[in-house]
């Protein structure tokens with residue numbers, strides 16, 4: 001398991017192919033027991049989560065031996081551009097280097113501040129989200145989502161803050177899949193207004209640009225604006241927005257712009273060619289906070305609960321029954337997402353006359369607006385369990401109730417009041 005994509009000494013990306021190895025699913029059924037009336041103390045709650053997680057762990061173990069493609073990697077030659085042709089190299093200040101898989105030895109770093117892992121380099125929106133969730137935290141950059149999960153599991157970090165959905169681009173599927181494969185608990189959420197800028201080296205004009213680099217979500221969030229700015233540029237995916245800015249700066253690329261935050265422009269010495277280039281001024285990304293221990297659910301403030309379940313191929317009726325279990329108890333759903341069932345992606349149905357039908361199998365993720373301390377939520381889940389072959393509670397946590405303001409800066413670190 002090796003992933004050297006960042007030089008330890010120069011803070012510059014080298015981009016050998018990352019080889020993160022993640023788990024596969026086994027597909028065995030698991031059961032979950034919901035006592036009628038959950039105890040209110042931490043011990044009860046933790047033992048309940050342990051039951052849930054031991055069941056889900058049996059179904060979908062996390063191990064590091066099977067393969068996955070990992071996050072994007074890049075070679076120094078991109079779309080025929082020789083990135084070694086460095087012209088005006090802007091001096092980039094020494095910033096914390098993102099954690100790599102190779103850094104993940106379980107030696108805890110002790111300190112008084114909460115250590116919060118995020119994916120990306122300083123200046124990424126995820127760093128701002130970490131600051132919003134935990135205002136005085138020590139934010140730890142990680143080069144992949146997977147590494148942020150492992151940093152918490154191995155006690156290198158106390159929390160991870162990871163994006164799960166964006167108002168324009170939709171769900172960040174990789175993190176849904178990783179939530180299932182790891183055993184961390186969702187302990188909170190923050191919603192971050194995302195305000196993108198077009199950044200280039202000082203003196204570069206828009207007309208000189210042939211390429212724009214950024215995180216795929218950021219490229220998608222600015223698609224129409226790029227066209228309306230008259231930019232006829234190739235879009236190039238990068239691991240994170242600030243990483244793209246750093247790459248443009250350290251390689252002196254005068255034909256390439258990055259889409260990133262104004263903080264990234266300051267950090268990497270780039271100029272803002274255009275400000276607020278997201279296609280919708282209300283562009284917002286929702287992040288979840290992850291921890292090794294769950295929070296004790298409460299009823300004195302708005303809570304959300306996130307679950308994931310699978311069923312044994314009885315068509316749409318199961319989904320209907322699950323939704324009804326919430327609807328009849330007046331519990332609002334705030335999100336529903338489906339992902340391929342990794343251990344059983346396809347179900348074959350033989351029909352003597354018509355041949356073999358191939359149905360896709362899914363994992364369903366649901367967020368609902370209730371605390372697991374509420375009997376109506378416990379009863380709904382007890383009912384859901386009857387219809388499903390696998391059920392796991394990912395977390396029951398305080399909702400982000402920050403007053404909505406689409407214009408507030410994504411890089412300001414105001415408290416959401418939802419820290420756990």
Ligand SMILES: O=C(O)C(=O)C[C@]1(C(=O)O)C=C[C@@H](O)C=C1
Pocket residue numbers: 119120123124125126127163166172194215217218239240241242285
């Ligand atoms: O690249 C970054 O700066 C990130 O923090 C990642 C990310 C994402 O994954 O969606 C976060 C917020 C924005 O939606 C764009 C990119």
